[in-house]
Amino acid sequence: MGSAVAYFLKELGFDGSVLVIERDGSYAQSSTALSASGIRQQFSSSLNVKISQFGAEFIKGATDRWSVDLHLRENGYLYLASTSDGAQVLRENQAMQVSAGADIALLEPAEIATKFPHLRLDDIQLGAHGQSNEGWFDGVGLMQGLRTGEYIQDEVVGLDLENGRVSGVKLASGRAVECGVFVNAAGPRAAVIAGMAGIDIPVEARKRTNFLFDCMEAPVGDLPLMIDPTGVWCRPEGKHFLTGCAPTDDPVVAFDDFEPRHDEFEEIIWPALAARSENFEAIKPIRFWSGHYAYNTLDQNAVIGPHPEIVNFLFANGFSGHGLQQSPAVGRALAEWICYGEYRSLDFSSLGYERIVTNTPLLERCVI
Ligand SMILES: Cc1cc2nc3c(=O)[nH]c(=O)nc-3n(C[C@H](O)[C@H](O)[C@H](O)COP(=O)(O)OP(=O)(O)OC[C@H]3O[C@@H](n4cnc5c(N)ncnc54)[C@H](O)[C@@H]3O)c2cc1C
Known part of the structure; x- marks a missing residue:
């Protein structure tokens, strides 16, 4: 900043x-x-x-300005809602986002299944997917x-x-x-x-741990950054995947406390991802790190x-x-x-x- x-x-x-x-x-x-x-x-x-x-x-x-490609991968975020309240929030947000000029599509479960066949969608009522200007970058x-x-x-x-x-x-x-x-x-x-x-x-320091994981049988295609109704998110990162979650307990942490919260992978992330896709049943974290959100309470x-x-x-x-x-x-x-x-x-x-x-x-x- x-x-x-x-x-x-x-x-x-x-x-x-x-x-x-x-x-x-x-x-x-x-x-x-x-x-x-x-x-x-x-x-x-x-x-x-x-x-x-x-x-x-x-x-x-950046390419024209600095001759540097910041590699924006516009694969979009895919928010998933599993309750009617959650679906209503997606609808309201999407209407506002579109009126603000954003390129966000609501997807029924059948449409999500066609685009992203690796996902299990039995509990899903609606998704919202960014078609452009959404993804990740350098x-x-x-x-x-x-x-x-x-x-x-x-x-x-x-x-x-x-x-x-x-x-x-x-x-x-x-x-x-x-x-x-x-x-x-x-x-x-x-x-x-x-x-x-x-x-x-x-504003408080709140810890967030990111995990890079290897997937025994990785799903293929232009996968989005998927946000599961549990709050677990996951996106491709090269041939691996990056994931994290909003922790259930979220205390203020000391400014020098960067110890990763390993328990989150076993207790929150893996169960949610394995339930969401057969591909994510056999995964192994290969790198992890913690950073601090500047969290406005x-x-x-x-x-x-x-x-x-x-x-x-x-x-x-x-x-x-x-x-x-x-x-x-x-x-x-x-x-x-x-x-x-x-x-x-x-x-x-x-x-x-x-x-x-x-x-x-x-x-x-x-x-x-
Ligand atoms: C795990 C994680 C994932 C995130 N994912 C995303 C994401 O996907 N997309 C997104 O947009 N944002 C994301 N964020 C948030 C984003 O990284 C931050 O909001 C953003 O980088 C904040 O930038 P900043 O300059 O405010 O803070 P910082 O990058 O922390 O910079 C503040 C600087 O101030 C310096 N400083 C502090 N105190 C002093 C002092 N007294 N004197 C001199 N220097 C001082 C520090 O050393 C530091 O370098 C994520 C954050 C984390 C931790």
Whole structure:
């Protein structure tokens, strides 16, 4: 997110100096490096749909812009519903998504069976499948493309406030940096940074474990990222498959706790996948890693834009598992705010911090 803001400031011709401060230049524990790098249009909020549409356009444009192919595989997400309530949610979401310009088709079980014959569908009432601009891509490649301008490896340890504004940034090295506008792009550590300005933000580090598995008899074809009604998701990754789930217990974790939750594979993921497809009965995890969601406990949506009182403190926080695909639109929005004092391309006001103050969730129903 920090890189995306810096990138779009340059694109917009910002004439001030821009400094990205990163505590770990290896990015080893950043959410970005540990992400599953998916992009979807299937959200329940139309703003999130539009944010991802720009994400897809920007990712596809990387070939012309940077001469780098970010390998967007537009195989779509396939949401499956096994109850009439679940099917109704898919119908409502799909109607909104289509009106926002997304290419999402509702599929009856017979149609799903024709497209994806490896799936067992006895319990399925309806599916929703993205026909374009949905799939997965090279997320680290996107970050590398966005990296621009001046970076320093150091840790923000304090903020100076003067006359209701952030005037300076204190770094662990002892260096102090003067500040015109400060953007909090600290991922799962967003609340620590906000706390330095006396601001509360309901963003917590929540652990998500991804598993790469080998399949004895892999299903073939252009398979989607399938989201089972149990919340288990699964998609092809080269000749293997990548999977994960929303854990049943989901505590806040320490910022340095990256121990994979191995139990999830045996207890949640394998039973769900084996029930969904004969092909997934004989599978073996071959790699696994954990990363942290910057989880917004209010409404699982991003918090974007200025603090209402400390107006030069900008948030780019709380992405709750869908931030990588949002980085182009968020970077552009915050750069517009900094350069013009307003959003010009997409209005991000409804994702502002005000809703935290008034406790008014903008609930995102499609969280994976
Ligand atoms: C397992 C997993 C799967 C995911 N899958 C997807 C997906 O399929 N699609 C999708 O769109 N999103 C996905 N996400 C979410 C996505 O990865 C994040 O929303 C996005 O990468 C967030 O970017 P960020 O820049 O906000 O945070 P980060 O990438 O975490 O970057 C924040 C940076 O701030 C630095 N920092 C923190 N504190 C300080 C400090 N005090 N001083 C200096 N630097 C500091 C950190 O070192 C870090 O590098 C997933 C996340 C995880 C963990």
